[in-house]
Amino acid sequence: MSARVPRVLAVAGTDPTGGAGQHADLKSIAAMGGYGMSAVTAVVVQNTLGVRSVHVPPAEVLTAQLEAVSDDVVVDAVKIGMLGSVPVIEAVARWLAQHRLPVVVLDPVMVATSGGRLLEPDAEDALRAVLGLADLVTPNLQELAVLAGEDPAPSWTAALAQGHRVARTHDVLVLVKGGHLAGDRTPDALVGPGSPEPLVALDGARVPTANSHGTGCSLSSALATLQVRHGDWPTSLRIAREWLRGALAEADGLEVGGGSGPVHHFHHVQDALASWGTAPERFSEELWADSAGVRRQIEELEFVRRLGDGRLAPEPFLAYLDQDLQYLEHYGRALAQLAARAPDEASRRFFAAGSLSCTETEAQLHRARLRQAGRERPAAAGPTTRRYTAFLLAATAAEPYPVGLAAVLPCYWVYAEVGRHLQGLAEAAGHAEHPYADWLATYADEGFQEATRTARRLLDEAAREASPALRERMREAFLEACALERDFFAAPLEPPLAGTAAGPGGQGRAGAGAAGRLPRVGAIE
Known part of the structure; x- marks a missing residue:
């Protein structure tokens, strides 16, 4: 053969x-x-x-x-x-x-x-x-x-x-x-x-x-x-x-x-x-286009609108931080699993650094803000958090490396996009005493943006070597994670949206998601 x-x-x-x-x-x-x-x-x-x-x-x-x-x-x-x-x-x-x-x-x-x-x-x-x-x-x-x-x-x-x-x-x-x-x-x-x-x-x-x-x-x-x-x-x-x-x-x-x-x-x-006659599209751009529907759903969520314009009450925001802190522990494990399976040393360093940032840097910022609000003990992990973390851990441990990579990419890319949307809402609100201005400012961190670009590049490299069937599994994992991101943002104020995996028509797969915990690590050297 x-x-x-x-x-x-x-x-x-x-x-x-x-x-x-x-x-x-x-x-x-x-x-x-x-x-x-x-x-x-x-x-x-x-x-x-x-x-x-x-x-x-x-x-x-x-x-x-x-x-x-x-x-x-x-x-x-x-x-x-x-x-x-x-x-x-x-x-x-x-x-x-x-x-x-x-x-x-x-x-x-x-x-x-x-x-x-x-x-x-x-x-x-x-x-x-x-x-x-x-x-x-x-x-x-x-x-x-x-x-x-x-x-x-x-x-x-x-x-x-x-x-x-x-x-x-x-x-x-x-x-x-x-x-x-x-x-x-x-x-x-x-x-x-x-x-x-x-x-x-x-x-x-x-x-x-x-x-x-x-x-x-x-x-x-x-x-x-x-x-x-x-x-x-x-x-x-x-x-x-x-x-x-x-x-x-x-x-x-x-x-x-x-x-x-x-x-x-x-x-x-x-x-x-x-695309003939133009620069060939990268696989990550195909996935981004496929996720347009679920990203619109995220922007329309009441939690996101209120967080952006400053109308969100303190309690739902603290509940969001509490669940996000618990998510970070598992997300760090998922990145560590991905690092162990990465095909080269540079990729291993990238995901290992992301795992360390989750457990040491990001988690500490969450704990500090929760302590300021008088929350010393975390609540139990909600069903939304459990479903999302179980999905990521399974994808990065049991699926082929490219599928695990596609599963974690929305945690970088969708979150970055939501951050830009939130900053736009905050600027449109225009008041100087925005209660979450310091939190929204973290979205602009250049290390975080560079990490997102690196994760996209790694996915495109993996997709070029993947069979059509494996690329389809990558697509499914990416869209599932996008739907999970949506549901995590929805959880503090409303029940998860029902649907099927987000695709060109904008339908979303039923699931649960998370947000607010991207490792701010630099690009691969």
Whole structure:
């Protein structure tokens, strides 16, 4: 297996509207960084509303196509889709037996979306005989039932059992897909002939769209391409699944056809295309744009407005400081955990210095102000504080280093932005006796601003080396922490806001947050 551009051959039928068959295959291969080639098994007259007719060229024409490719090009992987007749299936089987390709993915096109069988019984038998020449088979639930010679599975548990039986019978990996099951979840699992448990099982909420034409073709081609690059089927499946979910989520924007339209194969490159001719955006800037909604929610909180213009009563402010002091202890631990896992000495020094500043400098300032107000003993940590600290400690200890880094970044960046907003409110209020003027002045500390810039730079460096799937986990951690920041600011005066993770549309994920405790450390030397 190699990190070079995978050369992937799609053996499939056509779709003149571009959503399925080899048209979807070639798009998927390119989207996953491969070089796509194709051999036509059938000319299908179809659009998003349905299939009108099918012309199957002589099997000799298909054989000539396959040999023309393999005589000249080293083929790293082949994805096999529609094989409409016994002669066509046998031609592909002979070619596979002769060439022993590194990666073979078979998407057995056997059953129409309506449930009708697309192959005659003898062709179904011939296709079952080809399974042993494949590394991975990717049937939908109805096709899985045909391969097993059984009725379609009524549940996910039954589907998994059916997948295991096919894997054992044909000594092949089987991707069991739950997209055709009823309900709001879409599970997928990779099962093999040698294990009673799935090699990997993934689950997620169903993506709400009616435009899903070509999902099976697209997923199987993406898997073939990724497997050449990674050499690990579970990794390939995780990446391909995340990409396909994004393609489904953005499918409605294509506006192709009046029926079930295609998925958006290149959804993940739209931002890059938009930035051509300008300086490329950093990943941290993408995250910042995604968090716009939750940052607006923070600015609109009653606690933030009153703190900024000086109308906040002393008791809620002291309650905020009390919880923030307890947060600092755990946040310092989170930074220490991140320092221990940092990839280089400079990063380790940066996060270690931040941890020390939390526990020694920032905490002392909090204690002094609380003592002045007659609060010698801290209150119990509230649910907001507990949830946020638990999230940060888990992210910096159990998740990959880049995910932990994304989780702590809002503690720098969002807090700095809120500080600028608060200072603007204080200046607009205009009165000389602002009760929190000294506290708000700490936001302007240049060491704190420089630390924020350094944390952003470290995140961008980590993102450049991360896979698409890992960057998505980084995004989720960043947005979760932004929502937690919001809820901590909300806690002194009002209950946490409900919602889902902040994204471009401004929705917020339910959580809890904290603020007011950034380590004021300098940049990496």
